[in-house]
Amino acid sequence: MTSGIISEIRRFCTHDGDGIRTTVALKGxxxxxxxxxxxxxxxxxxxxxxxxxxxxRCGRCVxxxxxxxxxxxxxxxxxxRAACTGRGECEWACPSSALKLYGxxxxxxxxxxxxxxxxxxxxxxxxxxLSGGEPLFQPEFSLEIARRVxxxxxxxxxxxxxxxxxxxxxxxxxxxxxxxxxxxxxxxERHRDFTG
Numbered sequence: 300m301t302s303g304i305i306s307e308i309r310r311f312c313t314h315d316g317d318g319i320r321t322t323v324a325l326k327g328x329x330x331x332x333x334x335x336x337x338x339x340x341x342x343x344x345x346x347x348x349x350x351x352x353x354x355x356r357c358g359r360c361v362x363x364x365x366x367x368x369x370x371x372x373x374x375x376x377x378x379x380r381a382a383c384t385g386r387g388e389c390e391w392a393c394p395s396s397a398l399k400l401y402g403x404x405x406x407x408x409x410x411x412x413x414x415x416x417x418x419x420x421x422x423x424x425x426x427x428x429l430s431g432g433e434p435l436f437q438p439e440f441s442l443e444i445a446r447r448v449x450x451x452x453x454x455x456x457x458x459x460x461x462x463x464x465x466x467x468x469x470x471x472x473x474x475x476x477x478x479x480x481x482x483x484x485x486x487x488e489r490h491r492d493f494t495g
Contacts, residue, residue: 300408303440306340306401306432308413311420316456316479318425321417323410323444325429326402327436329462331495332483340432345385345402349378353397363392407443414444415451426454426476435463438470445474 306324309315315322327343328335335341339348347368354376360369366384370377376397387400414427427448434441434457445455457471458479471478484490 300406301440301443302404302406303437304343304345304402304404305410306337308410310417312428315428315430315458316426316477317454318422319420320425320428320456321414322428322430323414325431325434325437325441328431328433328460329436330433330460333493337432339401343436345383345387345400347378347380347383347389348399348401349376350397351376353395355395355397357394359392359394360389360398363388407440407447410444411447414448415453418451418453421453424454426456428456428458428479430458433460433462435459435467438463438467442470442474445471449474
């Protein structure tokens with residue numbers, strides 16, 4: 300069974316394709332666009348987000364984390380991100396929701412099951428959108444999710460940056476209903492400058 304890493308499953312999305320959709324946001328993207336609206340999805344590994352304004356500096360994250368990621372030092376919350384193993388104990392322990400772990404290893408079957416649980420809200424034109432990060436960065440995982448959703452008679456949309464080989468795109472075409480292709484900049488030199 301294929302598994303991959305998702306950032307999250309977003310429900311009741313109205314900007315990720317036709318109708319009301321559930322968006323499976325996959326982790327990992329080969330581009331580094333200056334205007335990225337999902338920076339938590341760039342790395343393929345789980346990543347920790349910290350909202351300093353919400354932190355009450357209670358130290359519960361320090362106790363919960365066994366990797367030494369957190370420290371309350373001189374009244375400030377210090378984070379050693381490189382030490383994070385992505386287990387999420389600190390997020391669960393945080394009483395003020397200042398910490399959020401983006402990244403969960405999940406099977407394609409479970410991702411499709413979770414997305415399809417919203418089926419009553421799709422009402423005709425809605426469905427499931429695979430986005431990211433870059434859904435084609437994990438092609439086998441994304442393709443299996445798409446096939447499972449499509450087999451249930453639900454619309455599948457793919458929202459890639461386009462950074463994939465034609466062979467990868469070809470494998471998705473029989474499965475997806477629409478492609479939300481993200482053309483960045485047509486000029487090659489400017490494209491590389493703005494997207495890395």
